[in-house]
C-alpha cells in the first residue's frame with residue numbers, strides 16, 4: 001500500500017505550507033493543511049503501467065453488477081474487453097435494464113430485483129456498483145461486507161460520513177476498492193501529470209476547469225412514475241447535481257495536481273435555462289482552496305458548449321491544457337515587469353514601463369502548444385477496468401483507490417454545502 005507523494009511534490013507541499021502563513025489561510029485551515037500533506041498526487045507510473053498493460057491472461061473472473069443503467073452498460077462493454085471476464089449477474093429495480101444488458105453482453109445475465117440477492121450468490125468474484133450517487137454508499141458497503149473487491153462509480157459517496165465509512169471498511173478488511181475516476185488511468189493525462197510533477201510548468205498555483213454542454217440533461221421518461229428514477233440527476237434525493245456528476249472528475253485531477261485534498265470550498269449556482277421542475281442547478285461555479293492559497297475554479301453550464309470539457313493547470317513557468325482526448329503544454333515566455341525603477345534625465349525615480357500600456361503583453365497566447373505524445377491514447381474507462389481486473393487477479397492496490405475517492409467526495413460534498421448555505425465551507429480532514 002503506497003500513498004506517498006513523490007519526493008519533489010512532498011517538498012513543494014512542505015514549502016507551500018511554510019509559505020501559507022503569508023497567504024490567505026486561517027489558522028484552522030493551516031492545521032487542516034498540515035494534515036493533508038497526504039497521499040494525493042503520486043504518479044506511481046510503474047504501478048499504473050503494470051495495471052493497465054494489455055493481458056493475455058484468461059483466468060475466469062465473474063462480475064456482479066448493481067445498477068445496469070447507462071454507466072453500468074458502458075462499464076460492462078469495457079470489462080468484456082478483458083480476456084476471461086464475464087458479467088454473471090445484475091441487480092436493478094428497473095426491469096428494462098436487464099434486456100439492455102443482455103444485448104450488450106450477447107448472452108443472458110442472471111437478474112435480481114434486489115441487490116442483496118445478487119450479493120448472496122456464491123459465484124461472483126467482484127462487484128461493480130453503478131447506481132445513482134445517493135445509493136453508492138449503501139451498495140458499496142454491502143458489497144465490501146460480502147468480502148469481494150468492488151469497483152464503485154464516482155462520486156464515491158453522497159456524504160462525507162459515508163465516504164469515510166467506505167475508507168474505514170476497505171482499510172479494516174484490507175480490501176480492493178477502485179473508484180470510477182478513470183482519468184487517473186488516461187494515458188495522456190498520466191504522461192502530462194508526470195511532467196508537471198517533475199516541474200515542467202513550475203509550481204501549479206491555479207487549476208481552471210470548464211465542463212460545459214448544450215443539453216438539458218433530461219432523459220425521456222416512458223411513464224411519469226419513473227421520472228425520479230430515470231432523471232435522478234435532476235433531484236436532490238440522490239444527486240449533488242453538476243458539481244458531483246461532472247465536477248468530481250475535475251476536482252479529482254485538481255487534487256492530483258495540487259498533491260493535496262482541498263482545505264475549503266465556495267460555490268454558487270442557479271437554474272437559468274431549464275425551468276422544467278428540476279431541483280439541481282443547470283449552472284454551477286465552485287472555488288476550491290488548497291494549502292498556500294492555491295485555487296481550483298470549476299464552472300459548468302448546460303446551455304452553451306463553447307468551452308467544452310477542459311482543464312487548465314497554470315504554473316509559474318507554463319500551463320497545461322487537458323481535454324478528453326489530449327494534453328498540451330504552453331510555456332510562459334517571460335515575466336512582465338511593471339512599475340520598474342528607471343533612470344531618467346533628472347535621476348532615479350519610479351516610472352511605469354511600457355509593459356503596463358502595451359496590450360500585446362496581455363493578449364492571450366494564440367500560437368501552437370506542445371502536445372503530449374503517447375503511444376496508446378486509449379479510452380480511460382477501458383484502461384481503468386482492465387486495471388481493476390489486474391488488481392482483483394493479483395491483489396495489487398488500485399491507483400484510484402478509496403483515498404482518491406475520499407478526496408473528490410470531500411471536494412464535491414463541501415462545494416455543494418457551500419452552494420446551499422452560500423458561505424465558505426472549511427474542509428476538515430481527520
Ligand SMILES: NC(=O)c1ccc[n+]([C@@H]2O[C@H](COP(=O)([O-])OP(=O)(O)OC[C@H]3O[C@@H](n4cnc5c(N)ncnc54)[C@H](O)[C@@H]3O)[C@@H](O)[C@H]2O)c1
Nearest residue numbers: 067068069070071072091092093094130131133153154180
Ligand atoms: N465515471 C464516469 O465517467 C461516469 C459516467 C457516467 C455515469 N457515472 C456514474 O455512474 C452512476 C450511474 O449513472 P448512470 O448514468 O448509469 O445512471 P442510470 O440512471 O442510467 O443508471 C442507474 C441504474 O441504477 C438503477 N437503480 C436505481 N436504484 C437502484 C437500486 N436500489 N438497486 C439497484 N439498481 C438501482 C436504475 O434503475 C438504473 O438502471 C452515477 O453515480 C454516475 O455519476 C460515471
